Amino acid sequence: MIKKLWSWCVEAVKETLNLAWTLSGLAIATLTLTGQAQVITFYATVITLIIWLITIGFRK
Amino acid sequence: MCFIAVPIPAFAYHTETQTPYDITNVLNSNDGSITVSWQESDGLEDNQPEYYIVYIGLSETADDVSEQTKFGFTEALSWQSYTFTAQYLYDELAVDNQKIYAKVKAFHDTNGTTSDFTPVESIMYNFVYTPTTTTSSSTTSSTTTTSTTSTVPNTTTTSSTSTSSTTSSTTTSSTTTTTTTLPPPPPPTTTTTLAPVIVKIGGEEVEYTQSEVDDGTVDRDIERQANEDKWGCYITNIALERGDCPAYNDSLKQEEEKEEVIIEIKDEKFTDTETELLDDDVVVLEVESNDEIKDIEDELVEEIIEEEIKIDNKELEEEFKFEEEEIIIEIPEEIIIIIEEDVEEEVIQDELDEEIFTDDTESEKEIQKEDEVFFEEVEITEEQIQEEVKQVEEKIKAIQENNVKELETEQVVEIIEEVNDAGLENLAEVSEDVLEVVAEVVEQSIAKADELTQEQQEVVAEVLGFTETKDVEVLAKAVKTDKTVAKAVEEYVERAVQNADVENYTLADAQTEITFESLVAGDFSVIIDIDLDAIDLANISNDMTQDTKEKAQEVILPTVIVNIVSFVRRFN
Numbered sequence: 001m002i003k004k005l006w007s008w009c010v011e012a013v014k015e016t017l018n019l020a021w022t023l024s025g026l027a028i029a030t031l032t033l034t035g036q037a038q039v040i041t042f043y044a045t046v047i048t049l050i051i052w053l054i055t056i057g058f059r060k
Numbered sequence: 061m062c063f064i065a066v067p068i069p070a071f072a073y074h075t076e077t078q079t080p081y082d083i084t085n086v087l088n089s090n091d092g093s094i095t096v097s098w099q100e101s102d103g104l105e106d107n108q109p110e111y112y113i114v115y116i117g118l119s120e121t122a123d124d125v126s127e128q129t130k131f132g133f134t135e136a137l138s139w140q141s142y143t144f145t146a147q148y149l150y151d152e153l154a155v156d157n158q159k160i161y162a163k164v165k166a167f168h169d170t171n172g173t174t175s176d177f178t179p180v181e182s183i184m185y186n187f188v189y190t191p192t193t194t195t196s197s198s199t200t201s202s203t204t205t206t207s208t209t210s211t212v213p214n215t216t217t218t219s220s221t222s223t224s225s226t227t228s229s230t231t232t233s234s235t236t237t238t239t240t241t242l243p244p245p246p247p248p249t250t251t252t253t254l255a256p257v258i259v260k261i262g263g264e265e266v267e268y269t270q271s272e273v274d275d276g277t278v279d280r281d282i283e284r285q286a287n288e289d290k291w292g293c294y295i296t297n298i299a300l301e302r303g304d305c306p307a308y309n310d311s312l313k314q315e316e317e318k319e320e321v322i323i324e325i326k327d328e329k330f331t332d333t334e335t336e337l338l339d340d341d342v343v344v345l346e347v348e349s350n351d352e353i354k355d356i357e358d359e360l361v362e363e364i365i366e367e368e369i370k371i372d373n374k375e376l377e378e379e380f381k382f383e384e385e386e387i388i389i390e391i392p393e394e395i396i397i398i399i400e401e402d403v404e405e406e407v408i409q410d411e412l413d414e415e416i417f418t419d420d421t422e423s424e425k426e427i428q429k430e431d432e433v434f435f436e437e438v439e440i441t442e443e444q445i446q447e448e449v450k451q452v453e454e455k456i457k458a459i460q461e462n463n464v465k466e467l468e469t470e471q472v473v474e475i476i477e478e479v480n481d482a483g484l485e486n487l488a489e490v491s492e493d494v495l496e497v498v499a500e501v502v503e504q505s506i507a508k509a510d511e512l513t514q515e516q517q518e519v520v521a522e523v524l525g526f527t528e529t530k531d532v533e534v535l536a537k538a539v540k541t542d543k544t545v546a547k548a549v550e551e552y553v554e555r556a557v558q559n560a561d562v563e564n565y566t567l568a569d570a571q572t573e574i575t576f577e578s579l580v581a582g583d584f585s586v587i588i589d590i591d592l593d594a595i596d597l598a599n600i601s602n603d604m605t606q607d608t609k610e611k612a613q614e615v616i617l618p619t620v621i622v623n624i625v626s627f628v629r630r631f632n
Contacts, residue, residue: 018630021619021622021623021626022619022622022623022626024619025615025616025618025619025620025622025623026619028615028619029612029615029616029619030575030587031572031575031576031579032568032571032572032608032611032612032615032616033604033608033612034538034542034544034545034571034575034603034604034608035538035541035542035545035603035604036594036595036596036600036601036603037600037601037603037604037612038575038587039587039588039592039595040595040597040600042587042588
């Protein structure tokens with residue numbers, strides 16, 4: 001169980017690093033925007049990233 | 061696609077008023093009348109004809125005379141006709157062994173629509189009509205006949221029958237046309253005895269009724285007789301002038317040719333070749349020959365025109381040369397004046413200096429002095445900026461004793477106007493106290509955005525770096541709901557002065573800076589602490605200024621492009 005969790009964490013870091021440029025762009029966009037657009041961009045980015053990382057095994 | 065693939069007849073017929081079909085023009089050899097017939101439309105039109113106009117004439121345009129029918133559309137595809145009596149043709153057209161052309165057009169006055177003209181149909185009118193010379197007062201009028209249409213299934217028709225097939229292939233209907241000429245009106249029961257008028261025409265005595273005298277028949281007959289004697293054509297003067305008599309036409313052509321020759325000889329005398337001809341006796345004799353004149357006249361005229369053109373060109377060139385010299389003299393004075401008034405044309409003026417005053421050192425010096433004056437003006441502009449800054453300071457000091465919140469809207473806008481004149485980026489040398497007051501004034505202007513007029517909003521928009529005036533109103537609302545925006549407005553003046561070297565620094569930049577600083581400081585409330593229920597997805601960007609939107613685009617677009625590129629590279 002711990003091994004599986006560890007391997008998932010490693011994969012998650014890898015995937016996140018793969019998305020580094022996208023995430024940095026979205027972070028800058030979040031900083032640039034104001035109001036509702038800023039909030040939605042922030043939540044959309046975070047939620048999508050979480051889903052992306054959870055479904056690593058499923059997508060492979 | 062279905063409409064394109066399958067043509068629908070109803071759409072094809074959708075016109076305002078259809079043109080009548082199948083026009084015919086028939087001569088009735090018994091009475092000399094002609095009958096123009098046509099088939100009515102199929103009725104699939106917006107405005108069915110209220111009446112028709114039948115045009116006839118002796119030329120292919122068929123527009124000498126026209127008659128309006130008293131009937132309009134009666135039944136789809138039925139035949140209509142209009143008859144012109146021999147008397148009518150004789151009186152109106154003076155037709156004499158000529159072709160009569162006819163055409164028809166449909167009219168719908170109620171909706172103001174008309175059809176196109178039908179094709180022109182012609183018939184050779186070789187009927188010899190002799191005007192009535194009886195003592196009885198009979199009148200001949202054009203009669204209108206309307207044909208009857210009957211549908212006879214499965215019948216074969218005679219030559220006067222036109223057969224038409226319907227869209228169904230199983231039934232065939234034929235349309236039989238019967239044209240009935242109405243009988244002449246019954247003679248009057250009481251005969252009025254009018255004394256005949258005897259007129260001598262061509263040595264013969266001819267009797268006319270009083271009505272014929274009244275309607276001009278006698279005059280026309282006299283004209284016809286006179287023209288027959290003179291030209292051999294028994295036609296009226298109208299027909300003669302129209303060109304119906306070949307002998308008359310030939311004589312006209314001959315007269316025209318004579319006039320042309322005379323005019324051309326006169327023209328030659330006016331030319332400058334007269335002196336040359338006088339010096340040469342042989343040439344003069346040749347000129348006097350009419351045949352030679354006709355042969356050389358075209359060449360002479362062309363030569364004369366060419367010579368005249370050359371002379372004119374020379375004169376024009378001389379005139380223009382003179383004007384150009386004048387312009388060269390006048391230009392320097394004008395340029396000096398322009399240099400004094402227009403600062404932006406400095407480069408062009410320098411070029412002109414070199415071109416025009418190559419040999420004129422004095423003028424060059426004068427203009428260089430003017431250039432020096434121009435550079436001094438630039439220095440003055442910088443001084444003016446400093447003066448403007450001083451004015452801002454003075455204004456701020458004047459109100460420092462009072463509470464900024466108590467200032468009236470006009471006063472707030474006045475101060476911002478002064479700041480705009482000086483330029484926010486030029487307030488770096490101003491004391492912090494003055495900057496604080498300016499920041500408060502800007503904050504106050506946003507708070508009073510509802511009270512601002514359009515012009516005042518423009519002033520506030522300018523100080524915040526907005527390109528659109530509406531952004532002021534949007535910002536005023538955003539300040540109330542968004543902490544980051546409120547803080548950005550509060551700190552904008554200070555940050556703008558700090559970033560004076562940054563081109564186009566606006567409130568959006570201040571907002572981004574503040575958000576980033578908050579996140580770095582661990583304050584995520586700037587993003588998270590917002591009521592999600594209040595989010596309206598349909599108007600998601602309405603609470604953002606245009607300035608912010610543009611800045612966001614500058615960031616998001618490259619992000620999307622980089623993302624696409626990275627995906628492509630990964631798949632490759």
